Each structure stands twice: as structure tokens, then as C-alpha cells.
Amino acid sequence: MIELEPIIVTGARTERPVSRTPATVRVVERDEIEKQMQLTSNPSAIISRLIPGYSVSNQTISGASETYRGRDLLVMLDGVPLNTPLRDVSRILALIDLNTVERIEFVSGASSLYGSGATGGTVNFITKKATDGKPIVRINTALRAFTANVGDSLQPEISASITGKAENGPDYVFVGSGRFADKTYDGAGRELPSDGMLGQGGGDRFESGNLFGKLGYDLDLGKRFEVSANWIYLNQDPEWMTTYLPPFARPDFTRPYEGKSVLEDSKQISARYTDDDFALGSLKAVAFFNDVRKRFNYSEFDLNYNNVVYYSGNLGDPTSPFNQTDLSNQRGGVNLTVDSPLDRLYDGMRLTWGADIIHEKTSQVTTEGRDTFNPMSMMTYAAFGQLEAPVTERLTVRGGMRYEYFDLTVDDFVRPAAFLGFPGLGYAVLPDLPVAGGEFDYSAPTFNLGGTFDLTETSQIFGGFSQGYALPDVGSFTRRAGAMSTPQILFFGCFLPPGPLPPVPFNCAKNLTTSFDQISPEAQIVNSYELGVRGSYDQFKGSLVGFVSTSEEGVTFDPATNSLSQQKEIVWGAEFQGEWAMTEAFSLGTFLAYREGRFDQNKDGEYDSWLPNNRIATPFRAVVYGDYRFDNGVVFHLEGEGWTGRNKAVNPAGLSYELEGDFLVNTSISAPLAGGTFYLGVQNLFDEDYANPTASSVRENAALGTLEVHGWGRTVSLGYAKTF
Template sequence: MRKISVSAVMFLSVVSPALAQQSQEQQIELDPVTVTASRAERSVSDIPQSVQVIDRQEIDKQLQQSSSASAALAKLVPGFSVSNQTVSGASESYRGRDLLVLVDGVPLGTPLRDVSRILSLIDLNSIERIEMVAGASSLYGAGATGGTVNFITKKAEPGKPRISVNTALRAFTANAVDSVAPELSASISGKAENGLDYVLSGSGYLGRRTYDGSGWELPSDSMLGQGGGDRFGRVNLLAKLGYDFDAAKRLEFSAGWYYFNQTPRYMTDYSGAYARPDYRHPYTGQSVLEDTKSLSLRYTDKDFALGSLNIVGFYNNIKKRFNYSTFSFPYNSQVYYSFDPANPTSPDNQTTLYSDRGGVNLTIDTPLDTIWQGAKLTWGSDLIFEKTHQTLTNGQDVFTPLQQVTSAAFGQLQVPLTDRLTVRGGVRFEHFALDVDDFTRPAAYAAVASSRDPRGYQDFVLPALRVTGGKFSYSKPTFNIGGTFKLTDTSEIFGGFSQGFALPDVGAYTRRAGLSLAYACPVARPNCLPAGTSISYASISPEAQVVNNYELGIRGSHDRFKGSLTGFISTSSKGVTFDPITNTISQQKEFIYGGEFTGEYAATDQLTIGTVLGYREGRYDSNKDGKLDSWLPNNRIATPFRGTLYASYVFDNGVSVRVEGEGFSGRDKAIDLKGTRYKIKPGATMNVALSAPVKGGEAYVSVDNLFDTRFQNPTATSVRNLPVYSWGRTVTLGYRKTF
């Protein structure tokens, strides 16, 4: 432990009301602020990238307004997009790129078929802190081209068992009776003197109808097949058992279950000016489902012969079922075919993704004091096996079953060159061995715009097509180097270069193989292709997309102010978008740039004001001639500028009030050389939260979208370039207590 003043606490950890009430000169005891950005614990002041640590007290404040992890990140992290308010992570990005989501350092994604839902399903009640590291990184493998977020679950404290309960009711004022949604979370934890400890946590949520700011009911599948935010049940379970052999050696087992089941009542109408429920057509498909189970076993030894040892074995079993949808031009112009032109959608036009992923991660943190005082080398290796397939409801594969073995080795060196200057650099080498099975892609029905047809489109049949697979391998090294320079004891300049990579969405490519007019047939002759027509997966030529990140910033605190200012550039020369015309992955250049600012000022011992501001924009090479000629599409960057301004006041009796305003800019950019534009409208809203101590616990009430403003959700709108409206005014009543 070290003794510092409140004014010296790193700005990266969001200040709690309790800290805000401390006099700036009062001495308090705090643990050093550390994160696991380099696979080993490091002080924030040594990391040459933008970092934010969201502590438990700030998480509690966010839970007063929403149980969504993506909503919390949208308010607190300047580079994160506006939450799309559904179970899906579609178009939710960080600095215009992918965000790698970890829980206790274990990834829960499906890289071979990139379908993101896990962020919206994480139970914030079970989280102790959130570590967000901006910029490209490959230290945890693929996926962190924009940044990495690690949700650290709660740990048991010594002493008698502790029980925590949080319950809430949330409702839309447009229709409180039909929208009221209950939530309940409970946990128990304890640590015995014999070294055994446990954390058991469970949460249940029921979602009902949702409404926009004009009181209109929102659809259950606004983003076409992604899943929604209404009429669902959700369960989160966490069990952690640990044993300390001594002060240095520990064994910990963890099991988590993330479950979501949505039962839409109506189909969604995509033909109007915005997505809305189609009350004429009841929903006829199976429920929308997420059933993810995760197991991990971790062993740590701080007295290991080579330094500090951390080895983790994990296994994820994932099942994701998507919405049933029917043909609707132009937003759903491609469906699996029923061979009935009058009703072209197959009754089996609903898919389920299955993925098994397991692996072992080895990390060793070796001190090099004998060579250079304070130097450390973090090194290790990873071995991951994954198997993924996706089927229609009749069991037919919609893409080729895939298996991949990933092996990697890495090394990260940190050297304090002087008392003020610390440099870090490293390399990671990754090898992918991919097995692609042969399969037959099911027949599809598709339409393209046509002014000659009174319907506004011309329809085709894409006959069942054989896709041949094979065995493929590809490798990729990535590098990073950077440094931090201390200006004062409480501030520093940081900057550097880092690389990360994204894997091609192999499943999506084989699912779309041959979905072009080159393999199309007229509706009257749906099987016109010559017998034996096939496509080879080898023509897709999968490669990882390497992203280069350049970052420069300053962070720190002075007197009652703490803040950060960061500028970044992100570039890549290869894409991950499949081109169905050529059956290849597009290789366009991309260039993203932006700036971020966070600031907080303790005006008095009771009043704190702050802001979170972010700007990002990007261009790409649309015709692959080497020139950046167009703006990135809205599903990458929907709102260049967004920010939050807040103020909180803590009364002497413990009552706390928080008022915040959220706003984002619109966007109207040409995304190709034809000048195609899909306008995103700007929007703004205000939120208020009030909490008070009651009978040893905390009662709270909050109002989101205080003025019930109707505005488009930019992230949801950008998925299909179809307007989707944000939630209207919601009220939350809750109570939490720890025994």
C-alpha cells in the first residue's frame, strides 16, 4: 500500500462520491492503480496507451440508469459508439473498429463467425471493475483492432460471508403497465482462514415492450435478424471457487452462464420510413436465443522460478439463434428460397450458430533487475482450438463447418530508462491452421433494384451451390513500441505504435459464396446452372487484417482537476469485407483518426462536474486503386462527435444527485465514388438520477431521456441504413443492500 493525496489519484479511475467528499489534502490509503493490458499487472502510468479504469462505485451509479454494459461504456468511454439498445453488438464499435471483450481475461467471441452479443449480456452486478485499453493490440489474440475491454468479476473478501442484493423496476412512461420490467441480482461471497474462497452470483431480468419518445412501440427486430430489446428473459450465473496454497500460489475455478431468450410477438416492417412492428403479421419463428457457457481454471504462482506465472485453461460452449425474417425489398432482399415465387421465404429461414472454443494461455512475468534495474519481460504462449457451424431450422448447414487451431508466442519488454522515462515494446507471432469442410450452400432467392419492373426490383434464384474446402494456414506477426514520460508525480505524456489484427469472418464468406448474378437463374428456371457447378474456398484467400495504431496523449491530475487528452490514427491496408461478385475478401486501405478528452473537476467537496468527449472519422479506398477516395460507411462510424456532460452533488446526509446530458452529431458523407449517402441525424438527451441511504442500503430512482425526446439511434440506424428510433423516457426504481 502507498500513501497519496486525492489530488494524486490517477484520473483514469473514475472518482466515487466518497472520494469526492475527501479534502484534497487529506491523506488516504490506496492500492496502486494497475491493469492487465500487457497480460501481466502494470501500473497505469507505465502504459503508453489511453486507459480507463471504471471502479465498482461508478458501476453502481450506472446500474441506477441501465443494466447494459454497452450503455455504460457509451457514457464513460469517449471512443465507444452509442449503444444500439438491443441484445446485439451490431455496429457498436470502438474508434471505428472492433472491440475485444474479455471476462477475467477470457475471450467470449466467435472469431470464425463474427457475431457479437456478449457485451450486452454481461451482468454488471457481478463486476468489480472494468479495464478499457484503447488502440490496436494482439496480446490476447484476434479482435482488438480498436481496443480491449476486460470485465473483472468480484473477488471474495476475508471475513464472514457477504450477501449483496440489487432489485429494480424499469418502465417507459409511454405505457408503464405494459413495459414495466423487473430485475433482481443477488450474490454471496466469503473467504475462510484455510485459504478457500467463493463468489456465487445470479441475476434475472424480464424485458417487456419498449417505446420511442413519441410513445410508439419499437420493433422486436429493428436491425434485421440481430435480436431486440423487448419481450425477453435473461439469466446470468457466476460461480468462482478459489484456494490460496500460500501467499504466492493460487488455484481458481470459474463458471459462467449467459442466457437470453426473446419471444417476439410481431414481425418487423422494414418497408416504411423507419423500422416498426408489423401488427398485421404475428411472429411465426422460433425464439431468439443466446446460450453461452464458459469454464476456466487459473493457476498463479508469484514465486515461480522465472518470475510470476499465470496459466489459464478455458472452454466456451456457445449457441446463438437469430430472428426469423421474411423477404422485404430492399432491406431484406435475400432469403433462403421456398421455391414459391409468390411466397419466396423458406419456412426454415432462421439460423442457429454453434461454436465450441477452448484453449490454454500461458503468461510469465520475469524481472530483469540483474540486467537493468526495474526491467521486466512478459512472455508466454497461447493455444486455442475452435469449431463452428451454423444451420437452418431444418438442420441444413448455411456455411461450411469450420475448425481452426491457433498457436501463438509473444514477448513484451518494459525498461525504465530513467526515473521519468519508461519504454515498452514487444512482438507476437500467430499461426492459424484452418480446416474448411465441403458443403452445399442452400438455394436462395434474391432481388436487385430495377426501374423496368413495376415492383421496383428484379428477382432471381441462386441455386444450391457446392463449396469445396480444404486445409489452409496463414501466419502473422504484430509489433508494438511506446513510452511514458512523467511530467510531475501525478501527470505524464504517453505515446507509441501498436498493432492488432482481425480475422476474416470465414463463416460469413462461405455462407455468401456464389451469391452474385454470375451464379443466378431466372425464377422460371431455378436450376439453370450446369451440373457440377462449384466454388472453391481457396479463391477467397483468407488473411488477417493488420491494423496500425498511433497514439499520443497527456493524462494526469492537478489540485482538484484530473483529465486526459489523446489523439490517435488507425490505418490498415487489407479489409475483412467479402465481395460476392469476385468471391474474394476486399483489400481496401483504411485511415481513421480522432481525438478524445476526459475531464473532471471537484468544484467543492460535494460538487463534481465532468465531461467525456470523443471525435472520430475515417476514409477508405472504395475502388482499390490505392487512394483514400470515400468516407467509411455509417456502420463503422455513425456519429463522428459524441459527448457526455455531467454534474453530481452529494449532500451531508448522503443523498446524491446526478444530472447528465448526452449528445451526438449527425453524419452525411459520400461512402463511395457514386456519391451514395445515408444521412444520420444528430440527437441529444438528458438523464437524472437520485440515490439516498435507506435502512443500511441505498434506494435510487432515475429518469433516462428526461424530456421524452424522439430521436434516431445512430448505431442501430447504421446497420441497414434504415432509421431506428431510440428509447423514450424510462423510469427506474431500485434498492440495493449488502449484508
């Protein structure tokens, strides 16, 4: 019999069984993580094959256009959010070191329990716990390569960890990992570009490292103090610029890369205190500080697919040599959570309550040091309460509220001059534009209510309503000041007719100003509705769920015009996930996922258009897999992952951009060897040549269609892991 009850999750900010959680929950344990790491070490690629609601991975260091149920995913490490709400860049998920992770918890649907950002769902990477007694050392090495060119595509990886506990002293976990990558290739053996998605960074020519440490001390029975630190470093050195010409993005071997390297230098530190014997129940207090630095790719003007760049002052070569930016973000705060039993009022009732105080500041500058949006700082104050009560022996109800207040300070800045192109229509030069800041605030209560009903001892019906809260990438709006629409561009800039431009200096003489309060975006609240059934029977376990999410102030980015807009949206879908242990040696599993969405493009109150492909690139996805364990310890894994294409009208006029579906096969085999485990993994076994749907959705053109970014061809991984 497969049991669900022992699985405990932290999605409600305190530990609760999955069987009492009124939402779709998926827990990925360490053995499943290690099985997938035999194929790749990229967390987003692994998650895309394990979690039905997640997008197909774009196979780079960035998470651009990767969504969860068509919306944003809040990423946490040990309950501490890693997102940067004021400038929501996407390079987070792919850089997490899975060698530090013991389990991954996913809670689907909008939520505000951990703050802003979880409009689609929440993922929490829970790091390894210390082992008792003497030090235990684990080494994990891998060598990966593309079969199209093994010698030029080698990707070595190594990780070493040590964990233990001193007698009557602290316990500890230390992990150090390094990854290196060379060239990457598609299924036809062609080298892939270093920047196929324009400014996001690729999956090639980088070196990266991760250092993680955790020290803990049990002060007394039920009391514990713990500190942890994590450092992520990555440096990518592209060799060639990228050509953005149909039919697909590719390296331009005639133009060496002209910018600085792509860089990630991010540090997180946290301290936590827990007390299970606190007077009001159990107490958890967490203090954290994140220091994030990200540098993006240098890119040049392209009329069809990169039609907005910072302006050099010369029409013949309009791209500024400083058309590359660095993001700096510091975010720190304190989270307090108390879990109080209320048995004196009602048997089995519990109240989880607490407060958060967070300070954040962020800025983004060109490589010459000019601000590209208003530097901002923000204080967040929040309080929440979550009540859970068993109404009957079978029915448990949970509901709560969170109130969040954002106090935002926006500094003055001058948006650098920009150059824009419109195929067939002409060009525009936008001069430097002073943007006045000010003091602003956002606030809103968010609510949730749901329940679980036990059908049997091992199965439940669950469902409910929940809300999530997010600021819609404030920095992205101010970065586009004066260029958010055609009327704005004509007002703030100088129009130039189509045709060849002379190689002469030109400056637009308009002397205008604007202010943040004229362009400030509205806060986004997402309403999520979900109904499902989950459980186990004999050797089967699985779940089936349907969901709908709505928002009055959704955020849509149009890659064809490089513009942002806010309007109401609706996303809906269904997911099935199941696993059948046919014998002790053989198991089968699958997930089927469908999602689709519409929005009010012309803001007339009606859903008149389908959400763009960078929100939903593959309406239907499926993964099917099988595992066989031989008596000698050898384990064979085979999986297939497939998705449908999409060709939906993204505006009332019927404009659409076609993406194609595909099906890939992956396999791995592991065997005990010399006290450790040897493994061989193959991704894209049949070397399928395909366009990656998530990456291809980033740049689209009304006349030329979708610019394809091809997916990875066949890769082979050889690895060995051993514990001493």
C-alpha cells in the same frame, strides 16, 4: 490532490500502473458501475456514456454496428476472450451481468497481446473478489418501465450474491441474476419492433438469467488456484413481424411472428494458477473453455432492406420457412504468462513473455439443420514477449512482439439456395452451391513500441505504435459464396426481370461449384498510432489523445447490398476526458470524442470513400455530467449525452445516407434507506423522439435512404440494494 499512480491495470497481461502504460486506459470502478446501473443494466449503454471511443448503444441485446474507434472491440471476462473469431457475431457485450463485475478496464488501440480481435481496443470485465470472513450477501432489485405505457413495459430485475472465505479454506463468490422485459417504446409513444436491425434481436419480450461462481484457494504465500464458471441464458419471444418501410422500422400488427424464439445459451469455465514466487518471476496459467449457442431472428424478404433470404422454391413467397439460423461455437485453450525481472541486466527492466494454444470449432445451421457456411475448426499457436525498461527516472519504454499461427480446417458444405432482389433491376435465384473446403493457414508477427514520460509526479506524456491481428469473419464470407458481387450473382444464379413475380415454383438449373480458396479472405493487420497526455492537478484529472489507425486489408460491410469487401482503410480521431472535484460534495466531468475514417472503395490505392455508417455513425460525441452528494448521503446525478449526424459519400459516385444528431438528458438520485440504498433513475428525461444512429445504420437503400430505427423513449427505474 487526485493521484493516478495507484491505479493498476492488466492490459499488458500482467499488472502495471496506468502511469507506465503507453496507451489510453480507462478504468471503471464499482461505484461508477453502480451509479450507471441506476439508469440501465445494459453494459453497452453504460459503456457508451463512459468511454469516448465507443459508439452510441443500439439499445438491443445485440452489438451490431457498435464499434470502438471505428473498429472491433475484443471483449474479455477475467482475461478470457469471449469473441468468436471464425464467425464474429456481435451478441456479447449487452449480455454480460454487471452484478458480477468489480471493475472494467479499457485499453484503446490495436493490440495482439490477448490474441486476435482487438483491432480497435480491448475491454476486460474483472469479476468480484471474495471477501474475507463470514458470508456477505447482497441483494439488488430494480423495476424499470417506459412512461409511454408503464403497464405493458415493466422490466423487473433481481440479483443476489454471496461472498466470503472459510477459515483455512477456500474463498468463494456466487451471483445469480434474472432480467425480464416486455414492450419497448420510442419518444413518441410508439411500440418499437422486436427486430429493427434485421436478424439481430431487439430489446423487448425476453427473459434472461446469469449464474456465476468462483472458488479460490491460497495454496501458499504467493500461490493460488482458482476456478470460475459463468452461464448466460436469454430467450426472446417476438410477437409481431417487423415492417421495413420508410420512414422507420415498426411492428407489423397484422403479421404474427412466424419463427422460433431468439436464443442465447452460452457457458464459460476457466481455471487459473498464479505463483508470485516462480523461479523466473511471477507465473500465471489459465485454461478455459467457452461453449456458445446463439439463435437469431426469423426475417422475411424485403426488396429494399432485406434483399437476400434463403429461398423457398416459390417466386410468389420466396422466403424459406427456415430463414433463421443457429450458431454453435466451442473455443478452449491454455494461456501462459511469465513476468520476469531483469534487474541483473538493467535496473528496473522486466520481460513479460508466454504462449497461447487455442482450439476452436464453429458452425451455423438453418432451423432445419442445413449448414449456412463451411463448418470450420482452427488451431492457434502463439508466442509473445514484452520488454519494459526505465530509460531515465522519467522515461519508460515498452516494446514487444507476438507471433501467431492459425491452422484452419474448412469442411465441405452446400450453400442453401438463396433469393435476391435489386430495386429497379430485377431478381436472382441462386441454386444450392457446393463449396469445397480444405486446409489453410494464416500467420503473422505483430509489434508494438511505446513510452511514457513523466511531466510531473502525477502527469505523463504517452504514445506509441501497436498492431492488432484479426481474421475477417471467415464464416460470413463463405455464407455469401456466389453472391459477393454482381458478376458472381450473374454467373452462379438465374436472373429474373423486375416487376410482379408469379406465385409459381421456380428453380435455377445451374450446376456449379466453388471452393473456399477462391473466396477466402485475407488476414487483417491494423496499425495503431497514438499520442496523448494525462494526469492530475489539484482537484482535476483528465487526458487528451489523438490517434490514427490503418489497415491494408480492412473489412467493409455494405448494408445496402449485403456484401463484404476487403480494402485499405484509415481511421483517425481525438478524445478528451476530464473530471473536476469542485468541492468534496460536487464534481463535474465530461468527455469529447471525434472519429472519422475513409477507405479505398474501388481498390485503386487511394482513399476515395468514407467508411459506411455502420462503422462510424456519429463522428462527434460528447457527454457532460455532474454529481452532488448531500450531507445525509443522498447523491444526485445529472448527465447529458449528444452526438452529431453524418452524411458522407460511401462510394466514389457520391452516394450517402444521412443520419441525424441529437441530445439526451439522463438523471438519477440515490438515498440511504433501511441499511441499504434506494434509487430512482430516468433515461431520456425529456422523452426525445429520435432515430438511434447505430441501429439505423444497419439497413440503407440507395433510393429510399436510411431506414430509421427509433431510440428508446423515457424510461424510469426504481431500485433497492442492500448488503447483509
